[in-house]
Amino acid sequence: MLAYIFGVVLFALGICVSVALHEAGHMVTAKAFGMKVRRYFIGFGPKVFSFRRGETEYGVKWIPLGGFCDIAGMTALDEVTPDEAPRAMWRFKTWKRTVVMAAGSVTHFILGFVVLYLMAVTMGLPNLNSTPSIGTVSPCVHDTTTQTDDAACAPGDPAPAKAAGLQPGDEIVSVAGVSTPTWADVTSKIQPMSGPVAVDVKRDGKVVPLTIDVVQVSRPVTDTSTGQTTVIKVGTIGVTMMRTFSYNAVSAFGGAGSFTVDMFSQTWQRLLEFPERIPAVVHSIFGGQRDPNTPVSVVGASRIGGEAVQAGLWSLFLLLLASLNFFVGVFNLLPLLPLDGGHIAVTWYERVRDWVRGLRGKAAGGPVDYTKLSAVTMVIVFLGGAVTLLTVTADIVNPIRLQ
Structure with a gap:
């Protein structure tokens, strides 16, 4: 308190x-x-x-x-x-x-x-715009049947992203030739896939073409309306999104400047939406x-x-x-x-x-x-x-x- x-x-x-x-x-x-x-x-x-x-x-x-x-x-x-x-x-x-x-x-x-x-x-x-930058590269991928399943890697488990040379800090710019400006775009494109897929990443300002062998694995999915959990097959490559961008004293100027531009855009959008939000305030x-x-x-x-x-x-x-x-x-x-x-x-x-x-x-x-x-x-x-x-x-x- x-x-x-x-x-x-x-x-x-x-x-x-x-x-x-x-x-x-x-x-x-x-x-x-x-x-x-x-x-x-x-x-x-x-x-x-x-x-x-x-x-x-x-x-x-x-x-x-x-x-x-x-x-x-x-x-x-x-x-x-x-x-x-x-x-x-x-x-x-x-x-x-x-x-x-x-x-x-x-x-x-x-x-x-x-x-x-x-x-x-x-x-x-924070990565507010869900930029598809890689936070971690998993040593393997495998089936999971519950939300808390965190079993260790077993011999022979595939490691698609690691095997293809994907590195933390890489930004995925396209999957199978389709631009992926957000992390949601990356996941929606990869999940239905299986097998070798062309993936372009930006690394140190240059676009690097990679081929990643997408693996289909079992994942639990919960229906928000019913609360029921089912297990489905989805494509995965074994990476997580970078949720926070780190900077040094010099690069922080550019990072804060870019973030400021994004916040100006969001602020202007909130101002435009302001009148239509008032009825919801009254309702609450x-x-x-x-x-x-x-x-x-x-x-x-x-x-x-x-x-x-x-x-x-x-x-x-x-x-x-x-x-x-x-x-x-x-x-x-x-x-x-x-x-x-x-x-x-x-x-x-x-x-x-x-x-x-x-x-x-x-x-x-x-x-x-x-x-x-x-x-x-x-x-x-x-x-x-x-x-x-x-x-x-x-x-x-x-x-x-x-x-």
């Missing part, structure tokens, strides 16, 4: 650090461009303490669920004092304002990469089974983090923390107010509009009137609050669990 509580607190602390650095990204870039940063606070609600250094007040508030960086003149509607007016953010060039607004999300991306890099050099990165609140693919709140993510630590699954804990940073970073760049992406969209709208006006011989149109966007902003805030309330409720009454 103590390990679970420690995991929950540690994950929540990781989120707080991420938020603090997000706001620090805004602050550092704003100061670098000469904008005036009035306040930098972590948390919301009543103030715990604060101090002033230079022209900026730094502090902490009681509710550690966010933070803010108060930059003078973020919009033309913000009140600024006469001495602040020349350094108001809205007066700066479009690209500078864009950098400041995007800095928070970029900080999340950097944090996610750092977490993945540390994972790569310490415990390796009223007693339905919780779909593990439904969105989770900070509460749910912290609970999963606690369970991961309790089970000793530190790789899952860190992967979840990296994933959350990528999700928040991408989500915050959506062109919707009051998100940073919404402010960036308005900034570039002003730039394009003024460029078009200039082509027509007209003067610049001036800053956008945010009051005209207040209705849309309130709708977004309401929807965001409703989704947050739903996911928090679901994570309390019917949370996603590791087991």
Whole structure:
């Protein structure tokens, strides 16, 4: 139980650090461009303490669920004092304002990469895409009639993969001339086969052609609907998939970079699927089974983090923390107010509009009137609050669990 509580607190602390650095990204870039940063606070609600250094007040508030960086003149509607007016953010060039607004999300991306890099050099990165890389090559293959049958090799037992020269680390790229991008593709292709089969593997960046004598063996298969186990004949070559990729301090940069690209792709896919997952969240609140693919709140993510630590699954804990940073970073760049992406969209709208006006011989149109966007902003805030309330409720009454 103590390990679970420690995991929950540690994950929540990781989120707080991420938020603090997000706001620090805004602050550092704003100061670098000469904008005036009035306040930098972590948390919301009543103030715990604060101090002033230079022209900026730094502090902490009681509710550690966010933070803010108060930059003078973020919009033309913000009140600024006469001495602040020349350094108001809205007066700066479009690209500078864009950098400041995007800095928070970029900080999340950097944090996610750092977490993945540390994972790569310490415990390796998981094979999330089921890349058909070989983890182990068995000394033999033989019939098994139960799920726990682990009999040792007997004299004369065949060793297809070993005999063909397959090595740990090889990646199977094709079987019988058919491309096999995932491990499932490899197994589905090999299982119906028997006898010599052409297999291409990638080894040290080169494609090596091999011929493997596929052997038909008995394997137990359990029907998930009935729970009954039957024994069937399947083709096998005697290899297991590599579940974790290991790296050194140098190669970890490439490994973490490639993994980051994959996570960006998965994050974008989750965002596209987000609206259609909400009904399942509502269903789970009223007693339905919780779909593990439904969105989770900070509460749910912290609970999963606690369970991961309790089970000793530190790789899952860190992967979840990296994933959350990528999700928040991408989500915050959506062109919707009051998100940073919404402010960036308005900034570039002003730039394009003024460029078009200039082509027509007209003067610049001036800053956008945010009051005209207040209705849309309130709708977004309401929807965001409703989704947050739903996911928090679901994570309390019917949370996603590791087991």
